[in-house]
Amino acid sequence: MFDTLSERLGSALDGVRGSGTLTEDQVKKVTREIRLALLEADVNYGVVKEFVGNVRERATGAEVSKALSPGQQIVKIVNEELANLMGGQASKLTFASRAPTVVMLAGLNGHGKTTTAGKLALFARKNSGKSPYLVACDTYRPAAIEQLQALGKEIGVPVYTEGTGPAPEEIAERGVKEARDGGYDFVIVDTAGRQVLDQGMMEEIQRVRRAVKPHSVLLVLDVVTGQNAVDVARAFQEYADFDGMVLTKLDGDARGGAALSVVSVTGRPIKFASEGEKMGEFDYFYPDRMAGRILGMGDVMTLIEKAESQMDRQEAESQSKKLLAGKFDFEDFLKQMQMIKKMGPLSSLLGMIPGLNKQLQGASLDDLDDKALGRVEAMITSMTVQERRNPRLLQNPSRARRIARGSGSTQQDVQKLVKQFGQMQKMMKQMGKGGPGGVPKRMPRIPFR
Ligand SMILES: Nc1nc2c(ncn2[C@@H]2O[C@H](COP(=O)(O)OP(=O)(O)O)[C@@H](O)[C@H]2O)c(=O)[nH]1
Ligand SMILES: [Mg+2]
Known part of the structure; x- marks a missing residue:
């Protein structure tokens, strides 16, 4: 991106x-x-x-x-x-003073409304403890209803549908009532789009809006479409208006134009960023972090937050001390790897580290992929705790053979891992001393954070 x-x-x-x-x-x-x-x-x-x-x-x-x-x-x-x-501050969800909060999604076909409906439901539940409810109002495409039902099933959120027969505004109204009666407090109304901007869609949006009086209308924009997304945003604002935007496909090869233009063109905030097809790949849009990412400083804040939420800070400190003292063993390494795995796909994580972006465009990414990580993990888990604590024991070929068998790798693989690990320990020890060829003990300060 x-x-x-x-x-x-x-x-x-x-x-x-x-x-x-x-x-x-x-x-x-x-x-x-x-x-x-x-x-x-x-x-x-x-x-x-x-x-x-x-x-x-x-x-x-x-x-x-x-x-x-x-x-x-x-x-x-x-x-x-x-x-x-891009708006300066993140613009977070707000809720209606009387439940349920109704959010309506609008936008052109294929820009990601239905996907966003599912993601937003999951997000509201996880982040704000809401009980979400989905209403399917795309009466043009039966497949769209099935798609929403499938997503609802995946995340465990009920989907209200009346098929494609009734008018969307009627479905919406009954859907919201149903949600209220059922005690759901966060209703997302998924509407139909069109291939291109047209009067009919704008009118339909207005009718649904009048019927359910949503707390907010979110316009869903595919950033890969570039200036087209900006035109859509401008037209929507003129004819139907909305409260905020959701940028989708930020994981795609967007040139950036849409993300950087839509706020000043419409005066409305970007509320959410959607970055993939999986339901969890969705978050508030943080303009400052996005700016950092565009400037290639890496999305340091996101990285730090992710790490913090997964790892106890003290643990991190003691590990880095061990690392620099050269006392870091396979047991510690395993912990680190499991933490990294929890944080998400390795490649997306690496992209957030400042300065790494460019280097990773080369072939070296292959060495770092999640599969390789999995193989290493299998080898380490096949070691006894004693071996993990004292990697030198592994110089013994019969031990290496046993681990190779246990992890489905070869003896050479195990020996290579042990050797590389030994080199890393040595290097870290040197760094810790700040000695010749070492680096300063503190990482360089990251600019402007
Ligand atoms: N890579 C990627 N694909 C997305 C994202 N959001 C939606 N999609 C995909 O885009 C396509 C259209 O999305 P959909 O939600 O059906 O759009 P709608 O027509 O506006 O409801 C689907 O294949 C989605 O899986 C995203 O953030 N990243
Ligand atoms: Mg749809």
Whole structure:
């Protein structure tokens, strides 16, 4: 996602990142490159103009900071302005003062409404303790109803449907009543889209809206469609209006234009980000994190939060101490691996680490894939605790053979793992000492967090 834009902005900023001073010419040059990068990413022309103006003004203006070099300062400014462009603050769910809260989804066909309905139901239950209820109002496509029913089944949320016969507004009204009677407090109404924007859809949206008086109407936009999504958002705002947006397919090859343009074009917030086909791949949209990700600093906050929620902080501290003292053994390694696995697919996790993005585009990703991790895990779990605690025991070939048999790998694999692990231990020990060839004990500070 946003790969080209990240790269272009990154290289524009690389030139000044380390600068001790920033001349007017440098500012001009860098803002010109930013402008091109944004236009190339399909960001709305007016939006680009304003953005570049803001950055230039702030970069040449009186904004001084003792903590940052002028070069760092401009990175910070671009980061903040990108976040502002996407709304600045996350705009979280709000609930009706009288239950149930009704949320209506609208948008063109294929942009992800039905998928979002399921994801939002799961999200509201997990994050806000709501009991969700789904209402199927796409009366044009029987398959859409079945799709929603399948999703409902997957996440354990009831789906109200009357098939394709009745008018959508009638289904919606009865569906909401049914939810209220059943004690459900979060109702999501999935509506029908169209291939293209048309009057009929807008009118249908209005009728459903009048019938159920939703607490909020969310417009679902596929960011892969680029400027098309922006046009849809603008038209919707004009004819039907909405309260917030859901950006979908952020895992796809979006150039970034839609995400960076829709807020300023509509004045409405982006509420949610959908990043995959699985029900759990859904979260609030955090403009600051997205900006960090676009700038290639990695989504550090998300990463840290994910790690924190999975791992006890003290455990982490003691592990890193052990690591640096060279006392890190296979038992610790196994714990770490299991933690990483809990955090989600390894490749998506690695993409969040600053600076790793570019390197990972090479072949090295193969070495790090989840399958390889699984093989390593199988080997370690085949070791006795004693062996895990004292990897040197594994130099004994009969032990290596036993582990190979137990884990479905070869003796060479086991020996290779033990050897590599030994090298890693040595390297870590060196780092811990900060000795020659070592790195500082503290990781470098991540800019602007
Ligand atoms: N990769 C990816 N696919 C998505 C996402 N959201 C929806 N889809 C897929 O896009 C297609 C259309 O989605 P659907 O929910 O049926 O769209 P609707 O016509 O607006 O209801 C389906 O194949 C979904 O699985 C997303 O965030 N990422
Ligand atoms: Mg649908």
